[in-house]
Amino acid sequence: MTSPALSALSIDELTALRDAARRDHEALVRRGLSLDLTRGKPSARQLDLSEELLGLPRGHAAADGTDCRNYGGLQGLPELREIFSGPLQVPAAQLVAADNSSLSLMHDTVVHALLGTVPGATRRWADEPRIAFLCPVPGYDRHFALCERFGIELIPVPMDADGPDMDVVERLVAEDAQIKGIWCVPKYSNPSGVSYGDETVRRLAAMPTLAPDFRVFWDNAYAVHHLTDTPVEIADILTLCAENGSPDRALVFGSTSKITFAGSGVSFFGASPANVAWLIGHTGKRTIGPDKINHLRHVQFLRDEAGLAEHMRRHRELLRPKFDAVEAILSKELGGTGLATWSTPAGGYFVSLDVLDGCARDVVMRAGEAGIALTPAGATHPYGTDPRDSTIRIAPTYPEQEELEAAIAGLTVCVRLVATEKLLRDAGRV
Numbered sequence: 001m002t003s004p005a006l007s008a009l010s011i012d013e014l015t016a017l018r019d020a021a022r023r024d025h026e027a028l029v030r031r032g033l034s035l036d037l038t039r040g041k042p043s044a045r046q047l048d049l050s051e052e053l054l055g056l057p058r059g060h061a062a063a064d065g066t067d068c069r070n071y072g073g074l075q076g077l078p079e080l081r082e083i084f085s086g087p088l089q090v091p092a093a094q095l096v097a098a099d100n101s102s103l104s105l106m107h108d109t110v111v112h113a114l115l116g117t118v119p120g121a122t123r124r125w126a127d128e129p130r131i132a133f134l135c136p137v138p139g140y141d142r143h144f145a146l147c148e149r150f151g152i153e154l155i156p157v158p159m160d161a162d163g164p165d166m167d168v169v170e171r172l173v174a175e176d177a178q179i180k181g182i183w184c185v186p187k188y189s190n191p192s193g194v195s196y197g198d199e200t201v202r203r204l205a206a207m208p209t210l211a212p213d214f215r216v217f218w219d220n221a222y223a224v225h226h227l228t229d230t231p232v233e234i235a236d237i238l239t240l241c242a243e244n245g246s247p248d249r250a251l252v253f254g255s256t257s258k259i260t261f262a263g264s265g266v267s268f269f270g271a272s273p274a275n276v277a278w279l280i281g282h283t284g285k286r287t288i289g290p291d292k293i294n295h296l297r298h299v300q301f302l303r304d305e306a307g308l309a310e311h312m313r314r315h316r317e318l319l320r321p322k323f324d325a326v327e328a329i330l331s332k333e334l335g336g337t338g339l340a341t342w343s344t345p346a347g348g349y350f351v352s353l354d355v356l357d358g359c360a361r362d363v364v365m366r367a368g369e370a371g372i373a374l375t376p377a378g379a380t381h382p383y384g385t386d387p388r389d390s391t392i393r394i395a396p397t398y399p400e401q402e403e404l405e406a407a408i409a410g411l412t413v414c415v416r417l418v419a420t421e422k423l424l425r426d427a428g429r430v
C-alpha cells in the first residue's frame, strides 16, 4: 500500500512524527513486555468451556451398540458425523470422523495421493515429473510447509474480497496439467478473514482443469467460528462439483480443534463416495480405527447441531471483545494515517494487517525488540516470501484481554516508527 495521508506532510512534520515514534518505541522497549501474538490458539478460558469433556463419556456404547473401547469403525461414529454434516456441508455418509488434527488428515491425503493413485488419476503424483498447488495469498503457512516438505511447487494466487482471483485460477489450471490442487480456507480465511462468494465457489467447481486428478483442498477450519449475529453461509462445494460433472474434485476438511480442545479434538474429511472409499482404503493400512471414545465424548458433550451452535456462542462471547479491541486500537492509532489497512473479520481467528510496502519485516523485528512476538513476516506467503513485504498476521485469541491490548498498542508504535523512517528514507532524508 502507499501512504496518501502522510505523503501530504512536509519533511519537517514527518521528521517530528518519526522522532515521536522513536521515543514511544524506546519507552515500549523499557517496559520489558513479553507478549505473544504468533499462533491462533484458543485461550485457557476458551478451553475451560469444554472442561466437561474430561468427565465423559458416560458409558462406552455408541448409538448402534458399538463398544467404543474396541478396534474398528474406520469412518468414525455416525452420530458424530451427523452433528457435523450440516456445518461442513457434507452428507454424513460421505463424512469421515478421524483423530485429532485436520492438518494430519491433509498431510495424509497428500501422501496417499503421492504414493497411491487418486480417483481419476492416470498415475501416482510421485511419478509425475512435477507437481504444483495453487496458493491463494495471504494464506496458511502450514499448508505451504506441507507442500514444501514433499517438493510440491507453490504458485501464489491473489485473493480478492470474494476469495481467490478466479480469472487467474481458471487460466492456470486450464493450461498446466501439473497443477494438481489448490488450498482454500473458504470461510473466515486464515489470515484475511475473507469468505468465498457463491460465484467463486461455483467457478472452482465448474472450471475445466487440464489435470484429470485436480483437487480442491477445502479446509473449512472456521465453519462455525462466527463473530457476528449473521453467520456467513458459503456455497456447497461438494454439490456444485457433482452438478458440474467433477464429483471427485473437492476434499473437505474440518476439525473441533477450535471448538473443544485444540490438542484432543476430532478431525473430519468429506468428499465424494469414491474419494471416501479411496481414503478409507489407505487409512485402513495405518490404523485399525480412530479414537471412538473421543468421538462418543464429543457426541455427549455437543449433543446436536444446536448444541454445537450454542457452544460456539460461548466462544464468541470470549472472542468478540478481543477482536473489537484490536479494531478499536488500530483505528485509534493508525486510522486515517495511510500507514496501514487491516481486516475486520466476521469470524475465524485472525486479523490481517497490511503496512506500507517493504515494512512488514521491520515492524515484526521492532515489535520483537519490545517483547511482542508476531508471526514472522512472509509466513502468509509461499516459501515465506511476501514480495511486497507488507502483510502481518495478528492472532488475538490466546492472550488475556489486557495483554492483547498492550501488544496491539505496542504494535502500532512499531508501525509508525518503521513507516516514518521509510518515508524519510524514500525522501532521501536519513
Ligand code: PMP
Pocket: 040, 100, 101, 102, 103, 104, 140, 185, 190, 219, 221, 254, 255, 256, 257, 262, 267
Ligand atoms: N487449517 C487452518 C486454516 C488453520 O488455521 C488451522 C489452525 N491454525 C488448522 C487447519 C489446523 O487444524 P487442526 O488443529 O485440525 O490440525
